[in-house]
Amino acid sequence: MVSQSGQLTGSPDGGILVGSFRYDAGRTTPPHVHVDHQLVWASSGVLHVTTDGAGWVLPPTRAVWVPAGVAHVTGASTPATMHSLYLPQDCPVRFSETEPTAIAVDDLLAALIVHLARTDLTDAARARAEAVVYDLITPARAGVVHVPMPRDPRALRLAEALAADPADDRDLAAWGRHVGASARTLARVFVAETGMSFARWRTHVRLRAALVHLADGVAVTAVARRVGYRTPSAFVAVFRRTLGVTPRYYLSR
Incomplete structure (x- = not known):
């Protein structure tokens, strides 16, 4: 499936969907929610994700897990390529249901995300790759840059x-x-x-x-x-x- 701002690939039967999008510097989305969990990752450039009063900066070594139903804004500080995984709510990954979680992206996870963005994978090949992706989505060990904003x-x-x-x-x-x-x-x-x-x-x-x-x-x-x-x-x-x-x-x- 192709949207106005990018491409979605994956199986529609409960597997992982991958959205691939190009962001110009300064581009931001309106606040929005997803019915599925989302993993936001930049294969190039720097993305930022903000929720109500908090924000995360994402170079290519970091991603952020946004739980289903959590309103957020995604933007780019520099020209960036975003690969966004959409994962069903009953997937095996378990984090907070209300707060995003920073994720470390190593070479293997990065390669698998790009791999899943392909349009020529068989269902069996896609299922094998998805199983490994679930194992690799783990919280970042090093600290993350988290900038909550005051309301006063x-x-x-x-x-x-x-x-x-x-x-x-x-x-x-x-x-x-x-x-x-x-x-x-x-x-x-x-x-x-x-x-x-x-x-x-x-x-x-x-x-x-x-x-x-x-x-x-x-x-x-x-x-x-x-x-x-x-x-x-x-x-x-x-x-x-x-x-x-x-x-x-x-x-x-």
């Missing part, structure tokens, strides 16, 4: 400004004067509404921006400067402390 309008103004310019290094007192709230109030709101301190939240925003640049081939030195770190070593140290691995390892398989 003052904190949200701050969050949106930092998302647009993660290198802005104003402290909470300065931001408070800008949005009309005390530093103490903003600190309390970030913990209550994002589950993170403001400092940790800003780190995730910077790393989200960094991943887009890194996946686009920008050197670590330039990336560090663009997202607000004075030295590459400081950036790499924060990256490792937050995500458990170096930038090079995170983007490799």
Whole structure:
């Protein structure tokens, strides 16, 4: 089956469907839900998936499992090719029914997703590949960049400004004067509404921006400067402390 924005392949009798779509930089979908579970993966470029108040950045080494019925928006920070698996609700994979889960994509899972996107597979060949895919869909061991957004309008103004310019290094007192709230109030709101301190939240925003640049081939030195770190070593140290691995390892398989 071919849609306006891409191609769907697979068997219609309860197996895995694979959607293949090209995304231009800046393209986003409207909020939507699926009746099946979805695994969103970029074979090239960087995708981002957002739900109500949360977001995930997906270079080719990461995917995100979106449970059936969960509203989300998919977009691309750079030109990207998305392969989206649609898996029946009774499939053997079991994660949260209400929250997306970050998935590590190694070489084998990546190859199998591309394999399942073919249109010339026999039913038997497709069934064998699907069985292995189910075994390989496991949560990412390394940390993931997760950026929940606050709901308080003052904190949200701050969050949106930092998302647009993660290198802005104003402290909470300065931001408070800008949005009309005390530093103490903003600190309390970030913990209550994002589950993170403001400092940790800003780190995730910077790393989200960094991943887009890194996946686009920008050197670590330039990336560090663009997202607000004075030295590459400081950036790499924060990256490792937050995500458990170096930038090079995170983007490799």
